[in-house]
Amino acid sequence: MAMAMAISRFLTALVFFLGAATVTVSGFNVTTLAFDEGYSHLFGEGNLVRSSDGRTVRLLLNRYSGAGFISSDLYHHGFFSASIKLPSDYTAGIVVAFYTSNGDIFPKTHDELDFEFLGNIRGERWRIQTNVYGNGSTSRGREERYVLPFDPTKEAHRYSILWTATHIIFYIDKTPIREVVRSDAMGGDYPSKPMSLYATIWDGSTWATSGGKYKVKYKYAPFVAEFSDLVLRGCRIDPIQPVPSTDHCMEADGDLMAADFAVMTPRKRAAMRRFRERYMTYSVCYDALRYSGALPDCSIIASEQERFWASGHIKFPARRRRSRRQSRMPSAADRMSQPIV
Numbered sequence: 001m002a003m004a005m006a007i008s009r010f011l012t013a014l015v016f017f018l019g020a021a022t023v024t025v026s027g028f029n030v031t032t033l034a035f036d037e038g039y040s041h042l043f044g045e046g047n048l049v050r051s052s053d054g055r056t057v058r059l060l061l062n063r064y065s066g067a068g069f070i071s072s073d074l075y076h077h078g079f080f081s082a083s084i085k086l087p088s089d090y091t092a093g094i095v096v097a098f099y100t101s102n103g104d105i106f107p108k109t110h111d112e113l114d115f116e117f118l119g120n121i122r123g124e125r126w127r128i129q130t131n132v133y134g135n136g137s138t139s140r141g142r143e144e145r146y147v148l149p150f151d152p153t154k155e156a157h158r159y160s161i162l163w164t165a166t167h168i169i170f171y172i173d174k175t176p177i178r179e180v181v182r183s184d185a186m187g188g189d190y191p192s193k194p195m196s197l198y199a200t201i202w203d204g205s206t207w208a209t210s211g212g213k214y215k216v217k218y219k220y221a222p223f224v225a226e227f228s229d230l231v232l233r234g235c236r237i238d239p240i241q242p243v244p245s246t247d248h249c250m251e252a253d254g255d256l257m258a259a260d261f262a263v264m265t266p267r268k269r270a271a272m273r274r275f276r277e278r279y280m281t282y283s284v285c286y287d288a289l290r291y292s293g294a295l296p297d298c299s300i301i302a303s304e305q306e307r308f309w310a311s312g313h314i315k316f317p318a319r320r321r322r323s324r325r326q327s328r329m330p331s332a333a334d335r336m337s338q339p340i341v
């Protein structure tokens, strides 16, 4: 009897555990794709490795190459999402990017929406950057930076980009972390042309960590970023068409706007505000040195602005506890060794 109860309890715990895992993984009401159903290898011969079921992809960076993949179609508005697990330990200089762009088709007037993950020295956390470009607005970066409330190398978390005709939302798991609402004042800076989804890992030694002070150290290679729970939803555009037509996108746009991830409830807005209060470390909207007048899509919140220097950087970064092992500073040998290029 006791044995049966113990087993039953164990099973209940197991079911609860599996159930919870499923909810965390799916998050939104979306269908996930196998790699071959929506994506193609972009670069890095041999550095893109698929799982046997084709639903998880690893991108490797070693001294020879990074790696990347691209959606096989373009999308005119969409929801682009993946669970991503980042490389651990010493990752300075590494950039993992999950973004939409049409730079290949419109080199001078491209649109882009970015999640960029910036590696770090051992014991310091990865940082995340989001950015928005429209119609070639590369001289007007719209960066925001954040630290993460979790260790992104321990397990996969879902990162999502929603792009509709009226607004853009960046999500980490189910939490919206940034919203950009389209306004007339933004003009062409709001992305408006079909984009592809990209995922890449590459060497950003010149800038990614402390402005290029810490470079990629290939003695720790390969660095592996793992992508799963792949989602592409939106109006598909055949990339072969010389001038992409979006005439057929009305219905898909309607579906997208009605989806749970496109609706900003008061609860989600409050969660977004909490995230930004705690974890945002740089905002272009508070960077008065770069832009004397705030960009038109900025909504300045006085209580938030107080916490940032005029450079847009946070005055008092939140402190976090570190284990003794993690807080190990780079040794003199680490600091002096040169990257292998």
Ligand SMILES: *[C@@H]1O[C@H](CO)[C@@H](O)[C@H](O)[C@H]1NC(C)=O
Binding pocket: 029, 030
């Ligand atoms: C999930 O989305 C599908 C359409 O993509 C819809 O038919 C279904 O009702 C949705 N389920 C929930 C629980 O919202």
Ligand SMILES: *[C@@H]1O[C@H](CO)[C@@H](O)[C@H](O)[C@H]1NC(C)=O
Binding pocket: 109, 135, 187, 188, 189, 192
């Ligand atoms: C995009 O830029 C091009 C070239 O600068 C310009 O002709 C066009 O009007 C712009 N489009 C929008 C929507 O602003």
